Amino acid sequence: MLIVAPFRRDAAVLGNMLKAQGFDPRPCGNATALAEQLVGDTPPIVLSQEGLTVGVLETLKAHLEGQGQWSELPLILLLDRDQRIGPTAARLRATLTRAKLTFLQRPVRAVELISAIQTAVSARNRQLQVRDHIVFQEELQRELNHRVKNALANVMAVYHLTKRQSENFDEFTESFEGRLAALSQVHSALVATNEPRELAEIAETVLAPYRSTEGRRVLVSGPRASLAPASAVAFAMSLHELATNASKYGALSSTEGCVEVMWRLERRGTELRAVVDWIESGGPKVVPPTRRGYGTAFIHSAARSSLRGSADFDFAPSGLRCTFSILVDGPASEPAPAEDENRVEPAEDCEF
Amino acid sequence: MRILIVEDNALLAFMLEQSLADAGHEPLGPVPDVQSALQIISCATPQMALVDINLDGGSSGLDLASELHARSIPFFFATGQAAMAHRDGVHALGVIPKPFAPELVVALAGAMERVIDGESDVAFPNQIELFD
Numbered sequence: 001m002l003i004v005a006p007f008r009r010d011a012a013v014l015g016n017m018l019k020a021q022g023f024d025p026r027p028c029g030n031a032t033a034l035a036e037q038l039v040g041d042t043p044p045i046v047l048s049q050e051g052l053t054v055g056v057l058e059t060l061k062a063h064l065e066g067q068g069q070w071s072e073l074p075l076i077l078l079l080d081r082d083q084r085i086g087p088t089a090a091r092l093r094a095t096l097t098r099a100k101l102t103f104l105q106r107p108v109r110a111v112e113l114i115s116a117i118q119t120a121v122s123a124r125n126r127q128l129q130v131r132d133h134i135v136f137q138e139e140l141q142r143e144l145n146h147r148v149k150n151a152l153a154n155v156m157a158v159y160h161l162t163k164r165q166s167e168n169f170d171e172f173t174e175s176f177e178g179r180l181a182a183l184s185q186v187h188s189a190l191v192a193t194n195e196p197r198e199l200a201e202i203a204e205t206v207l208a209p210y211r212s213t214e215g216r217r218v219l220v221s222g223p224r225a226s227l228a229p230a231s232a233v234a235f236a237m238s239l240h241e242l243a244t245n246a247s248k249y250g251a252l253s254s255t256e257g258c259v260e261v262m263w264r265l266e267r268r269g270t271e272l273r274a275v276v277d278w279i280e281s282g283g284p285k286v287v288p289p290t291r292r293g294y295g296t297a298f299i300h301s302a303a304r305s306s307l308r309g310s311a312d313f314d315f316a317p318s319g320l321r322c323t324f325s326i327l328v329d330g331p332a333s334e335p336a337p338a339e340d341e342n343r344v345e346p347a348e349d350c351e352f
Numbered sequence: 353m354r355i356l357i358v359e360d361n362a363l364l365a366f367m368l369e370q371s372l373a374d375a376g377h378e379p380l381g382p383v384p385d386v387q388s389a390l391q392i393i394s395c396a397t398p399q400m401a402l403v404d405i406n407l408d409g410g411s412s413g414l415d416l417a418s419e420l421h422a423r424s425i426p427f428f429f430a431t432g433q434a435a436m437a438h439r440d441g442v443h444a445l446g447v448i449p450k451p452f453a454p455e456l457v458v459a460l461a462g463a464m465e466r467v468i469d470g471e472s473d474v475a476f477p478n479q480i481e482l483f484d
Contacts, residue, residue: 152450153432154363160453161367164370231384234361238362297366298366301365301382305362306361
């Protein structure tokens with residue numbers, strides 16, 4: 001705590017006594033010295049009657065007014081027996097409105113002073129905890145606000161995009177509900193923690209509903225690699241579009257159909273890329289679309305932007321194939337080095 | 353009008369791209385981070401930019417502000433955190449509050465086009481918060 005007791009050796013005597021009790025006393029001889037100590041988590045202050053100068057009071061008042069609502073800085077005042085405590089206390093209470101004042105009459109017994117200081121220290125610690133809690137709550141509130149706005153922006157985007165694509169209300173309803181359900185799953189499974197996500201986890205989350213029916217086969221495999229939250233949503237919603245399409249027209253529309261999602265990693269300089277293949281087989285014969293639909297347009301856009309790569313479609317008659325190349329973050333394990341066909345092998349026989 | 357889109361949210365980016373293209377504009381990007389945006393403006397000259405603030409991987413649209421300003425590219429922040437955008441009020445023309453409908457951005461682009469064409473007294477959509 002801070003000690004303002006300028007009379008003779010008062011500060012030193014008090015300081016020694018408090019040190020012996022395990023406190024950390026910091027004597028301040030005057031208002032300037034006090035002002036220098038009034039920074040950060042201000043500790044309780046012990047003030048003797050001689051320390052109550054106009055300068056000290058003004059310094060204290062200014063400091064108290066700068067503190068947050070959570071603060072009620074404990075001040076222990078040591079007043080003389082002949083001092084009429086009532087009027088002095090009233091005057092100080094009026095000046096130092098944001099302080100918790102304790103008056104002790106001199107000569108003060110050590111046990112009395114120490115117990116007052118213990119109370120003051122624990123009261124102050126509690127106040128600082130409240131402050132930290134308030135700061136934490138405010139951060140949470142900001143973060144929550146941000147995420148709610150983001151979620152609403154997503155819903156708004158899905159609504160407008162689906163509306164733009166739909167021929168009629170039934171078609172709109174079906175697509176909108178499907179996308180919203182996927183977004184909701186993705187959100188609770190992937191975005192809630194705001195951490196990078198593994199490719200396998202993203203694929204499993206989106207494709208889980210398509211596994212529930214007997215006979216449908218969905219295989220997911222590949223080395224560990226992760227995506228930041230926004231990219232994870234982009235990848236998830238791309239897979240959702242592929243899966244919806246497959247369940248309507250492709251491999252997931254028949255009991256013999258199968259979808260394989262597999263990827264390998266390639267390191268190019270400092271970049272790590274995942275080449276992800278979506279391969280359908282065993283479904284009805286594929287008829288290439290005559291125009292680019294919502295799904296393919298979205299996948300192209302998401303792959304180029306959020307996923308920092310590309311997507312290519314191959315409408316082979318045996319089954320649709322979509323290949324993504326996307327920028328990923330490092331996995332725990334090192335990927336196999338990329339095949340390089342042009343690599344020049346060192347010649348066995350060298351002539352110099 | 354050539355409009356650079358800086359947005360890491362793939363759904364929003366796609367919505368902006370589609371609706372601006374439908375309205376006859378030429379979307380550049382969308383790009384998900386500051387670095388990719390800088391690559392685009394080093395070789396193309398957008399007439400306007402829409403910039404999200406909170407980008408993936410800790411990147412901030414605020415870091416793009418001075419680069420766009422230096423190249424005299426007018427831009428708006430599209431964000432749910434209008435308070436953050438104010439810190440950079442010197443450079444941005446204003447804020448498109450999230451969430452927003454695509455019609456709002458199309459109307460904004462239309463207004464900007466008229467301003468660039470030299471029309472005076474162009475009315476901007478009410479929902480757009482313009483900086484002084």
